[in-house]
Amino acid sequence: MADRVTLRIEARDRYVCTSPWTAFNADLWLCGRQIATRPPGTHVARAGKGVKFLIGTPRLALDTISHSIRLDPGTIFLLRDVPRAxxxxxxxxxVDHGTCELA
Incomplete structure (x- = not known):
């Protein structure tokens, strides 16, 4: 599996209004990969498949009829099994939202 890599990603935002680190009533996705999810019937957010949080964790904010999942600036996670391409x-x-490097 030499065509697969692990990426180390740090969440940082310069433009909060277009942040990829917040999802409303949905899972948090980045380039087709699930970063964080809220399992049905729970009140916590969990890491997506192949994601390991090193610094920080996904936060879940609950409202009466909705929820949001967000990553705070400075959150660092590993994204495993990503195609090198x-x-x-x-x-x-x-760009303007974080950094990505090989782990």
Whole structure:
């Protein structure tokens, strides 16, 4: 599986209004990969498949009829089993929103 890599991603935001680190009534996704989810019937957010949080964790905010999942600036996580060819796409998606490097 030499074509697969692990990415180390740090969440940082310069423009909060277009942040990829907040999802309303949905799971948190980045370039087709699930970063965080809220399992049905629970009041916590969990890491997506192949994601390991090193610093920080996903936060869940509950309202009476909705919820949101967010990552705070400074959150660092590993994203495992990413196709090597997808790394430039992750880097492009994180311009002004974070950093992406090989772990």
């Amino acid at each position: 997808a790394q430039p796409r992750f880097e492009a998606a994180l």
